[in-house]
Amino acid sequence: MASLLYRLGSAAARRPLAFVLAWVLVLGTVVGAMLSLQRPLTNEFELPDSEFAQVLADLGEQIPEVAGGTGTVVLHSEDGFTGAQRDAIDATLADWEDLPHVTGTVDPFATQAELDSSDADLRDGRRQLIDGREEYEKGARQLEQLRWLIGEGERDIARLQRTNPDDATLPARIDGQAELEATLADGEARLADARERLEDGEQQYTDGATLRGLGDGVRLVSEDGTTALVQVRFDASMQEISPDDLALVPETGEQLADAGVEVDYGQELVFSTEVGGIGEAIGVGVATVVLLVMLGSLVMAGMPLAVAFTGVGVSLLGALALTHWLDLQQMAPVLGAMLGLAVGIDYALFIVNRHRRQLADLDHAGTEIDREDIRHSIGLATGTAGTAVVVAGATVVIALAALLVSGIPVLVQMGVLAAATVLVTVLVALTLTPALLALAGRRAIPRRRKKDTPRTDGWPEKWVDAVTRRAPAAVVAVVLLMGVLAIPALSLRLGLPDGGSEPPDSTAYQAYQRVGEAFGAGANGPIVVSADVEEPLAQADVVATQARIGSELAQVEGVRDVLPIGVSEDRRTLAFQVVSSDGPSAETTVAIVDELRGSVTDELAADGVDVGVTGATVANIEVSQKLADALPLYLVLVIGLSLLLLTIVFRSVLVPIIATAGFLLSVVASFGVIVAVYQWGWLGGVFDVHDPGAVLSFMPTLLIGILFGLAMDYQMFLVSGMRESYVHGQDARQAVRSGFVSGARVVAAAALIMVSVFAGFVWSHMTMARPIGLGLAVGVLLDAFLIRMTLTPAVMSMLGDKVWWMPAWLDRVLPHLDVEGSALVDKQRAPRPVADDERHDVEQDALV
Structure with missing residues (x-):
């Protein structure tokens, strides 16, 4: 592989303009395709063979008017609604009923x-x-x-x-x-x-009074007359309707402002797909600063950014073009952009850094560097660092592609798009980076350190010396710190975000708050229950049956109101709306759904009543449970992949175990931080968490997959240097020090860049991206600096030569990957050798 990449890098170095123009052409093509073919993104969360979907489908056949989607519109008038405002509301309701997919509206006043x-x-x-x-x-x-x-x-x-x-x-x-x-x-x-x-x-009378008493708290106009709740009914679920069609509801409702009516729309009617907010821009800005400090040149710092934006642009714009034929979930491009920017900058940085180190070697030796030397160095950097980039990118791609085991289309789609983004970014890094380096020419040569400047150890030397001298203490300290951070993860509760998690200045949040204040938190996400009886009911028996079934539903702890909302034509199916005391994502609401599906269903089944539970709240709970159930299998798959891949790369049994154990520590610590912030509300003011609740149900699976790939990146770039030193004759403990010193700076810079990019999404316009951004930022920070740069060298120095042990039979069975590019270096014309002390000076110059 290294030889193939050497030839690829050399070709790009000899014809840089052709490679640059090729990528410009590709980017222009996908831009044109996107502008011509793009369709709106969807917020659909499809779950195959789900109980809630089957109940909804059956209910749609029997009572169509209650099975379609419902959008919430909250009207508010500070002093109560005047006659003129009521007329404006009536006119707007009529206009809404004329919109596509709208089957009717529920007039709150009537x-x-x-x-x-x-x-x-x-x-x-x-x-x-x-x-x-x-x-x-x-x-x-x-x-x-x-x-x-x-x-x-x-x-x-x-x-x-x-x-x-x-x-x-x-x-x-x-x-x-x-x-x-x-x-x-x-x-x-x-x-x-x-x-x-x-x-x-x-x-x-008793049945009627009972039934009315069960829903006594249900209101559509607040008791003080200042708030009204409009329901806009659609002919399909909200996820199946085009966002453009949904957007017509708030557009049509703008006329109410002229009448002095304040209007807010529920989360199901308005959702943001915006990616480029101020937080993301700040994250990229910080990454740019890190690149400037690392590379010391605007030109050199711009190369990784150009590579990252090209890779993300090609992959995401191409994905948007594919929406002409495929539905694309709104979260998928955000995840792709988040990951593509981070790995794109890092992968290009690794190649650029290797090239600059090689040029620094030549320059320090006093060699007059010509064009051919630069081209050779570019090819060599692509063959060596590029091989590591390919292996590192492959780990991320495989981990994301493994999301197929979840069986959840949305998660699979997000994983495939993110994997495709990483794949394209790797290809861009291997072809565009050498072309840009060739165009930069001699500007890639680091500045020499003045000869009379005394040589001093940098922070990598000091850090690895401190870690290896006090290895047991370092191991205990890292494990304890990670354990403390992981404690909140014990109470992890998964769910999908509701309107309460939206930004406070958003219409979705305002609608959620006003509904909660005027009608109770549970009105934001009522549960729909269907009840099928064995024989058609006589007309006179309908109310009595509704009262009997409603009374059973109302006995569930936490249920505030039960309201009958429909009867099928054959009077065999009854529909109820169950309103909980707390919000749709509250733990008590989850318990209500569990009991409705459990003991209540069993009790009514004994009376010949078949109960089904559905609705948006139930769908969110079922999706979250499905994801939680798939998590152990996915984790086992990722751990198995980690052990196998690292065993092949490092020819060791213990190194993969150390790496995987460290990865697990990073994951659980990241989970703990996310729970503390988003579920417990710690530092809520800092992270804009105003209504703590369940953690995004996709977060654990995505975090495990992405963090696994990134952790293996740093493991590869750092520990491969240790192995290279060990293979070349250094003792195990000295090899740990040498390998750490040679790779620590670039790994630290790469980690800071990733943390900056991910942290920029913590304040994203899309609230679903926030916990993922924080989890990845914290995970990379902990994994890079505590696991890879502290725990790993400490444990490896304690184990000594044992850390590189591998049974002979296993060594013969496993394929050999020349990740360090040693065979290529031996075959190709390497830069002129310099003394060990001179090399140390060169690395100081190149990396500081």
């Missing part, structure tokens, strides 16, 4: 009036029941008096028949008695019928 009238109807019904009960009791008393009269008449007739059977009035009395008995029989029949109707009325 619906609230219906809810209020239902309360009045219940009160009227109760009064009628009371009046009916009084009438029934009055009739019962009258019949009782009639029975007494009939009894008295029977006794009089019996007495006359005994004492005066010939009394002329006796026949009339007997006839009158028969009429009274007939009247009594008729009255008793009518009283029985009245009693049956009264009992039916009482039962209906």
Whole structure:
């Protein structure tokens, strides 16, 4: 591989303009394709074979009006809504109903009036029941008096028949008695019928009152009359509708501002796909400063940036062009940009740094450097450092491609796009970097250190000496620090962001807050429950069945309201809206969903009712659970890959174990920091975390994959130097020192660049990118400086020669990769040799 890359780098050095123009042409082509073919990104989170999707599909067949997507619009008027404002709202509702995919709107004022009238109807019904009960009791008393009269008449007739059977009035009395008995029989029949109707009325009232009581807290207009909640209903889920079509809702609603109505839109109607915010710009700016300090030249510092932006531009613009045929999740380009910028700068820096070191060797030896020397050095740098770049990039690509095991299309898409970005960036680094170096020519030669300047050890020498002299203490200190940082990870809870995690100045956050204040936090994400009965219900039994099922749902701890929202035409399917006391991402809401799917489902199943649970809140919970379930398999896959790859590269059994153990420490420590900030709210003011909640469910899987690749990059660039020194005859402990000194500066610079780029996304416009940015920034910082530059040299110096042990049979089985490019150096014309002390001076000049 090194020889092939040498030829590639040499070709680019001999025809630099051709390679530069080729990439300009490629970039121009993808720009044109993107402008012609791009379609809007999607926020869809599809989950194959998901329970919530199946329930939603079944519900859509039975009760279509409750199965489509619903967008929330919050209206506010400080002093209450005036007549003119109500007219403007009515007109806007009509305009919304004419928009694509909109099936209707729920007028909050009309619906609230219906809810209020239902309360009045219940009160009227109760009064009628009371009046009916009084009438029934009055009739019962009258019949009782009639029975007494009939009894008295029977006794009089019996007495006359005994004492005066010939009394002329006796026949009339007997006839009158028969009429009274007939009247009594008729009255008793009518009283029985009245009693049956009264009992039916009482039962209906009880069922209605029960049902209304279950949803007593549901309102669409706040009690003070200042806030109203509009629901815009769509013919498909919100994820399936084009963002451009969704954007028409806020565009149409702009007319309400003229009427003095404040309007805020729920997160499902507005979402940001913006990448280039101030945070990202600051991150790139800091990376530029690091490059200037490292390379000492604007020209040289600009090369890694040019490589990174070219790689990211080609890959992401190409991906946007593909949206003409494929749906692209809004988070995928952000992740690709984040990772592409970081690795692009780093990979180009490694090649540039190697080239400058080689030129410094020649210059320090007093050699007159000509064009051929520069071309040879470029080819050699591409063959040596480029080989390490290929292997390092391959680790990142493989780790991201391994996201296929998650089985979640969105995560697979994000991983594939990020992997493609890294792949393109590696290709750009291997071809554009040597071309740019050739154009730079002699400007790549580092400035010489003045000969009379005394040589002093730099920070790498001092650091590795301190670490290796006190190796046990260094190991204990790093492990303890990582362990402390990892403690919060024990309470890690996964979820998807809701409106409460949006920036405070966003309309989505304002809508979330106002809904919570006026209608309760749970109104931001109600749960939809479907209930299928065995036989079609009689019309008269619908309310009773709704009350019975609703009562079971309401018994779940944390449920605030249960509201019936639909009945199928065949009256076999009933739909309910369950509102929790807390927000959609709260832990109590997750517990409610678990119980609805568990004990409540089992209890109702025993009564012949089949329960299903769905809705956006349930979808988020199910996606998070699916990701959590896939995480162990993915982690095992990544660890296995790490052990295998590092064993091949370093020809050692213990080095891969040390590297993998360090990687795991970095991961759990990063998890701990993320939990502390985004779930516990620590330093919330610094990181703009105003509503702590569940951690982004994609974060652990993505962080493991990306951090694995980056950790292996630093392991490769740092430890490969140690192995090279060991192979060339130094003892194990001295090899640790030599390898560390030769690679520490460039690894430190590369790590700082990555941390800067990732940290820039911590304040991104897209809130989903924030925890990933922080996790990667913290992970790289900890892994590079504590694991690779502290723990690794400390453990390796303690183990000595044992660290490079490998069974002979395993050495024969595994393929050999010349990561250091040693074979290439032996075959090609290397720079003129210099003494060891002179080389030390050269490295100081080249890297400081």
